[in-house]
Amino acid sequence: MENIKCVIVDDEPLAIEILQAYVEKAPWLDCIATFDSGIDAITFLNNNPVDLLFLDIQMPDLTGIQLAEHIKGKCDIVFTTAYHEYAIEGFELEAMDYLLKPISFDRFLRSAQRAQRQNEKPTLEATDYIFVKSEYKIKKIELADILYIEGMKDYLRIVTKQEKVMTLQSFSKLVPVLPPSKFVRVHKSFVIALDAIDSVEKSKIKVADQLIPISESYRETFFEIIQRKAV
Structure with a gap:
């Protein structure tokens, strides 16, 4: 099975660095891009195949919730935020997971393993x-x-x-x-x-x-x- 292509979107450089380091420890994940702006991320997501998006919610210009609504259905989403009150909105958008900052590696790993299980789909037989x-x-x-x-x-x-x-x-x-x-x-x-x-x-x-x-x-x-x- 091919590695899961993921993208990180967060307006905090330190948060991006932490998630990138976590991704590198999960051999089934590949971080193919990072963005500190939701607006910049939309163009990339609309033109490139992505399997998994780690998405901050509180961002200027375009929030993570708004970005998720724009790209709904294009990829799985894991929300990352310091504010637990957004959890309901996140799950209403069918987010795969919701990680509360500061994110421990153990909690990140459980989310990454969930993504791995979802992508381990059996090969479909050709049918009519x-x-x-x-x-x-x-x-x-x-x-x-x-x-x-x-x-x-x-x-x-x-x-x-x-x-x-x-x-x-x-x-x-x-x-x-x-x-x-x-x-x-x-x-x-x-x-x-x-x-x-x-x-x-x-x-x-x-x-x-x-x-x-x-x-x-x-x-x-x-x-x-x-x-x-x-x-």
Whole structure:
């Protein structure tokens, strides 16, 4: 299994140094970037694959809570703060953990081990379908029938050739089980089936009767895929 790519965001240089030293002691973690500003971190997180974010809450300009709302679903988050009163907000944002400063190495290690367990997912067998929870039942959806998937706050709407299925799910959980040769994310709110594309014009993709936007964050990857398939 590849190491977990993590990023540290904290406006205190000493806090960053401590977390970097802790990360170096956990061989399954790789710190690929650090930031003392939430605004600077957003650009990086929107354009680079990250597995785990160690995120301070009390920061100027953009708080950790606000940053987490901006990147929701992109990676696991461990909040780091000196203020315990933010714990409820942190867990409402589905944070993986909440570390109270000063952070001991023992407490950090338990959080890092939790991240390791979450990333030790068994290899998925190639299948032609997925199962999702929808209302009070578990529904089987054939991958070949999916046109696109739209994120709607805490829900995903899976649009197929036959119907629309709402499921309480996140892209971070669903995307890894979709074959990358068949599906591509083109926007923070949209994943499309490549076979379902009718046309592409500028920043829009036509799938069935729907025009789907291509965001700057996913534009380069999408057009690279399209170029490989062009004749």
